Amino acid sequence: MTTRRDFIKSMSLLTAAGLAAPSVLAEEYKRGMMGANDRINVALIGCRGMGWSNLNDFLIHPDVDCIALCDIDRGILEGRASELEKRRNRKPEIYNDYRKLLERKDVDAVIIGTPDHWHCLQMVDACAAGKDVYVEKPLANSIAECDVMVAAARRYERVVQVGQQQRSGNHWHEMKKYIDSGKLGHIAKVNVWGNFAYAAILNPVPDSPVPAGVDFDLWLGPAPQRTFNERRFHGSWRMFWDYGGGLLTDWGVHLLDMALWGMNVTGMPKRVMATGGNFTYPQNYAETFDTLTVLYEFDDFTIQWSNVVVESGPYGRNYGLEFVGTNGTLVANRESWEVYPVQNRTEPVKSMPNYQDHKDHVTNFLESMKTRNKNTACTVENGSLCAKYAHLGNISARVKEALVFDDEKKTFRHKAADELIKPDYRKPWKFPRVG
Numbered sequence: 001m002t003t004r005r006d007f008i009k010s011m012s013l014l015t016a017a018g019l020a021a022p023s024v025l026a027e028e029y030k031r032g033m034m035g036a037n038d039r040i041n042v043a044l045i046g047c048r049g050m051g052w053s054n055l056n057d058f059l060i061h062p063d064v065d066c067i068a069l070c071d072i073d074r075g076i077l078e079g080r081a082s083e084l085e086k087r088r089n090r091k092p093e094i095y096n097d098y099r100k101l102l103e104r105k106d107v108d109a110v111i112i113g114t115p116d117h118w119h120c121l122q123m124v125d126a127c128a129a130g131k132d133v134y135v136e137k138p139l140a141n142s143i144a145e146c147d148v149m150v151a152a153a154r155r156y157e158r159v160v161q162v163g164q165q166q167r168s169g170n171h172w173h174e175m176k177k178y179i180d181s182g183k184l185g186h187i188a189k190v191n192v193w194g195n196f197a198y199a200a201i202l203n204p205v206p207d208s209p210v211p212a213g214v215d216f217d218l219w220l221g222p223a224p225q226r227t228f229n230e231r232r233f234h235g236s237w238r239m240f241w242d243y244g245g246g247l248l249t250d251w252g253v254h255l256l257d258m259a260l261w262g263m264n265v266t267g268m269p270k271r272v273m274a275t276g277g278n279f280t281y282p283q284n285y286a287e288t289f290d291t292l293t294v295l296y297e298f299d300d301f302t303i304q305w306s307n308v309v310v311e312s313g314p315y316g317r318n319y320g321l322e323f324v325g326t327n328g329t330l331v332a333n334r335e336s337w338e339v340y341p342v343q344n345r346t347e348p349v350k351s352m353p354n355y356q357d358h359k360d361h362v363t364n365f366l367e368s369m370k371t372r373n374k375n376t377a378c379t380v381e382n383g384s385l386c387a388k389y390a391h392l393g394n395i396s397a398r399v400k401e402a403l404v405f406d407d408e409k410k411t412f413r414h415k416a417a418d419e420l421i422k423p424d425y426r427k428p429w430k431f432p433r434v435g
């Protein structure tokens with residue numbers, strides 16, 4: 001089989017002989033000459049939590065090398081570089097600024113494991129630099145960023161996988177097949193919930209000097225300037241609007257993705273209505289809501305999201321989703337799905353996962369890169385749809401109004417809600433344009 005390097009060598013000879021212009025070379029490369037036996041060089045941007053977990057599943061593949069790591073926290077960066085060196089006997093290059101990393105021609109793909117407010121700039125810049133991208137969920141921290149990321153993946157013809165690993169899960173596929181069979185009857189309601197205690201920050205600390213080795217200005221990036229506070233930093237940034245969207249963007253996108261997929265929804269709801277606040281813990285330091293209910297309205301069904309910070313929930317599950325059909329109710333989460341029949345109108349069914357979702361998701365991305373298949377298990381369009389649903393819910397709760405979002409004209413026709421569609425990037429960062 002022709003490997004990518006064989007191909008590039010032969011194309012270089014042609015180029016040297018004046019037979020193929022470099023643009024032809026780039027075009028052929030884009031079209032998929034990466035052979036099944038060829039090696040893939042990846043780089044990781046954002047090394048602390050999920051980015052590192054992602055990389056570990058990439059490294060299961062012997063044909064993958066991680067040649068570079070990037071983080072704004074020197075301690076994390078150096079620690080991860082040593083771990084990687086032990087594992088693969090080769091030290092990766094380390095970077096503080098992802099733009100320098102993207103200048104490297106030998107990086108085929110980047111994994112983006114940074115906080116949500118960074119996904120858009122880093123993903124668009126990576127696409128423009130000709131890299132394929134595995135980007136964590138939620139796709140972005142705003143509706144407008146989702147749109148520009150979809151545009152970038154298309155414009156630069158990149159293979160993109162969004163980190164919603166359920167899309168590669170065997171039991172989720174079985175669930176979808178079961179729903180599509182029609183055995184549940186008419187599904188008029190889908191309930192989705194994610195109840196996690198970590199969304200309440202009950203031990204605030206005062207602002208403090210930036211820890212040694214942290215480039216806090218680069219952590220903030222396009223987000224508004226502010227002094228350092230440990231509770232708004234590593235891990236718990238997700239509970240502050242400038243960087244994340246609370247449980248609805250954190251868990252909601254995973255589960256809403258399954259709800260929308262199950263119900264074959266590909267566009268915006270007719271209306272969104274939400275209410276929320278820090279009702280469980282009024283002293284909660286988090287800005288995002290510890291108690292939230294969102295209703296998405298469609299022609300003949302509704303989808304409801306709810307979260308609290310008390311870790312219990314229906315069917316003994318603190319997170320999951322429930323498709324309520326006239327013949328039975330299907331309840332699902334990562335542990336299993338099962339059908340509770342209405343009288344005897346359908347059979348009870350139970351399906352267990354193989355717990356390979358994440359590994360299979362990474363494998364799907366790598367295979368898609370090799371074949372230049374843009375239709376990955378979770379495309380940028382899939383990621384964008386459910387991220388937008390999450391933002392719709394948060395926006396409705398923040399402005400305390402039922403809203404209709406016109407996704408063509410990009411407006412709610414509501415001043416305060418429209419102001420939350422697109423963030424103002426802090427200078428010198430500029431909201432990306434894809435021309």
Ligand SMILES: NC(=O)c1ccc[n+]([C@@H]2O[C@H](COP(=O)([O-])OP(=O)(O)OC[C@H]3O[C@@H](n4cnc5c(N)ncnc54)[C@H](O)[C@@H]3O)[C@@H](O)[C@H]2O)c1
Nearest residue numbers: 046047048049050071072073113114136137163219234235
């Ligand atoms: N797919 C999943 O199941 C899953 C699970 C957890 C988290 N996530 C997602 O992964 C992302 C990261 O979450 P986390 O919990 O690992 O966060 P985290 O705060 O633990 O880690 C983020 C890392 O990014 C680094 N970083 C911040 N700005 C950077 C920049 N400009 N350049 C380089 N590095 C930068 C931080 O220093 C930190 O090391 C989030 O989008 C989150 O939603 C997905």
